Amino acid sequence: MSSYTAKPEDKFTFGLWTVNNPGRDPFGGPTRHVLPIPYVVEKLGQLGVWGVNLHDNDLVPIDATAAERDAIVKEFKQALSDNNVIVPMATTNLFSDPAFKDGAFTSADARVRAYALQKTMESMDLGAELGAKIYVFWGGREGSEVDAGSKTMDALGHFRDSLNFLCEYSKDQGYDYKFALEPKPNEPRADIYLPTVGSALGFIATLDNPEMVGVNPEVAHETIAGLSFPHAVAQALDAGKLFHIDLNDQKIGRFDQDLRFGAENLKMCFHLVKLLLDNTYSGPKHFDAHALRTEDEAGVWAFAKGCIRTYLILEEKVRQYNADPEIQAALSEYFVRDAALEGLSKKYSPANAAALKAMPVDRLALGARGMGLEKIDQLTVELLYGIR
Ligand code: GLT
Ligand code: MN
Ligand code: MN
Numbered sequence: 310m311s312s313y314t315a316k317p318e319d320k321f322t323f324g325l326w327t328v329n330n331p332g333r334d335p336f337g338g339p340t341r342h343v344l345p346i347p348y349v350v351e352k353l354g355q356l357g358v359w360g361v362n363l364h365d366n367d368l369v370p371i372d373a374t375a376a377e378r379d380a381i382v383k384e385f386k387q388a389l390s391d392n393n394v395i396v397p398m399a400t401t402n403l404f405s406d407p408a409f410k411d412g413a414f415t416s417a418d419a420r421v422r423a424y425a426l427q428k429t430m431e432s433m434d435l436g437a438e439l440g441a442k443i444y445v446f447w448g449g450r451e452g453s454e455v456d457a458g459s460k461t462m463d464a465l466g467h468f469r470d471s472l473n474f475l476c477e478y479s480k481d482q483g484y485d486y487k488f489a490l491e492p493k494p495n496e497p498r499a500d501i502y503l504p505t506v507g508s509a510l511g512f513i514a515t516l517d518n519p520e521m522v523g524v525n526p527e528v529a530h531e532t533i534a535g536l537s538f539p540h541a542v543a544q545a546l547d548a549g550k551l552f553h554i555d556l557n558d559q560k561i562g563r564f565d566q567d568l569r570f571g572a573e574n575l576k577m578c579f580h581l582v583k584l585l586l587d588n589t590y591s592g593p594k595h596f597d598a599h600a601l602r603t604e605d606e607a608g609v610w611a612f613a614k615g616c617i618r619t620y621l622i623l624e625e626k627v628r629q630y631n632a633d634p635e636i637q638a639a640l641s642e643y644f645v646r647d648a649a650l651e652g653l654s655k656k657y658s659p660a661n662a663a664a665l666k667a668m669p670v671d672r673l674a675l676g677a678r679g680m681g682l683e684k685i686d687q688l689t690v691e692l693l694y695g696i697r
Contacts, residue, residue, distance in 0.1 A: 313621040315357030321617055322360035322397055322595045323353060325367035327567075328613055330599035340602050341609070347388035354392030356613055360593060361394055362445075364402040365432035371406060382438065389439075397443060397593045398489075398553060399436025401429045404449035404497070414471035415451045415464035415502060422467055429471075430478055437484045443553050443593070444479070445525050446472070447491040452498030464502050469515060476518040489525035489552040494534040496565050505534055506541035510548055523552030527597055528581070529559035529567055532574075539580045546588050554590070556581075556616070557598035567598045569612050571619035579693055582623040583630065594620065630692055639685045 315321045329349055331339035344352075346368065353361055365371075368385055369378045389395065403413035403425055411417060413425035436444060451468065453460060472488065479486045490513065494504035503509050506526045513522045524545050531538045545551040558573040559566050571578045585594075600612035630636055653661045653668075691697050 311621060311625060313618040315359070315617045315621070317357070317359045317393075319357075319617075319621070320359045320397075320591075320593045321357070321620070322362055322593045323358060323613060324362045324364075324595065324597060325349065326364060327597060327599050328353065328609055329367075332600070332602040332604070334602060337602075341605055344606070346385060350385070350388040350392050350394050352610060353613070354394045356610070356617065358394060358613075358617075360397040361389075362396065362398040362400070362441075362593075362595060363439075364400050365428070365435055366402040366405065369435065371402075382435070386439070396436070396439040396441050398445055398595065399432065399439065399441035399443075400445040400447065401425075401432040403428065404447075409450045412448075412451045412453075412464070414448070414468050416467075417457070417460060417463070422471070426471060426474060429475060433475070433479065433482075433484060433486065437482065437486075442485065442487065443489055443525075444486040445489050445491055445553060447493065447525075448501060448503070449493065449497055451503075452495070452501035454499040461502075465512070468502065469512070472522065473517040476516070476521050479521070480518075486521070487552050488522045490522065491525040491527060491530070491555065493527070493530040493565070496533070505536060506531060506545055510544065510550060513550065523550035525553040525555055526551070527555035528557050528570075528578075529565050529597075530555075532559040532561055533563070533565060535561050538577060539584055542581060542584055546584070546590065551590060551592065553592055553595060554585070555595050555597035556620070557596065569598055569600075569619070570596055570616040571623065572615075575619075575623075575693060576689070578619070579623050579626060579689070582620060583627045586624055586627050587631075626693060629697070630689065633688070633692065633697065636685065636688050636692070639681055639688065643681050643685065 325346065329343055329346075331343050332341050333339045350361060369381050373381065403409050408421060408424060409416070412421070414422060416422050416425070433444060448468070451464065453464075476488065479488075490503065490509040492503050492505050492509045493501050495501055503512050506524055509524050513519050513524075516522055526538065526541050526545055528538050531541045542551065542554070556570045558568040558570055558578065560573055596613070596616040598612070598616060600609040604612065653664050688697070
């Protein structure tokens, strides 16, 4: 039995905007104070957290002077090194300022699009100065309520041009960033462009430097759309595009809840952790969640510790599942292997096609077979509840 405490090799991260979320929502103001950033870094370090991520304006106010920026960055770097915390990922706030109310890279206004590039380059400079290797693009305002004129087609073209521009900027500066697109179907816009992981993967293939760009799937975002998060992650892994992951939890069909990891759908979270562990995902594991609005500061740290503990508990459950003789026996009955048939089906050749066409099939027997999935699922539930 482990103590379920984080080690640097777990690569757990939080965003400054997550643990420092003051509990504001569209119907009410903050319910807790914003904490000083060096203190947040110290507390995260005490929890064994590997990294802290940020938007430019989580650290440096949008209207800071150059001297103010430098002083803030210096103090932040000191806190990082004092507490053994790094900055693995950076991103740009292209959603809070009213200038971006109708989008940033996809705005209908060329001046806004140019400003979005300027702000992102400056934020990439900041991220690089702090050592970030991953650069996330969450296009919260890149969407619409009104599909005016040619906007929908224009938006895709503008988004592509912006990403191409910024990939070249990253290369030119020697930053070595990997870009990760974070899809979300809606909120704060009625419809956000590239709403799912699958949409983002399709879009990446149209870029000038597709190898530099992957995805940052978030549990809540695919779940809002009613989609399976583990399936989205599997597709990203299969494509070699899982550059980053945002872990939290969510009820289907709600506003973006960003709940504590494992707070809502433990079985889904188990399958997710299994996918990441079995496929040796080695990137950061970012808890993009926040404490409930009901909580005070103690509740915030209970929330952060809870994300970590649940992830580590589920890793332990995955190891147990992979070693459980009854579960493994049920799985080997479920997966029917046949080396000869798999050889024929793996790759087309005229001979393989002819052999498959000539193959006798007992269709009724195939249809009559019970798959044993009820048993497998019940064993999983019992394992998760600690009965096994
Ligand atoms: C915002 C959003 C998150 C994104 C962040 C990165 S900002 O909090 O809800 O899902 O990951 O821009
Ligand atoms: Mn996110
Ligand atoms: Mn979210």
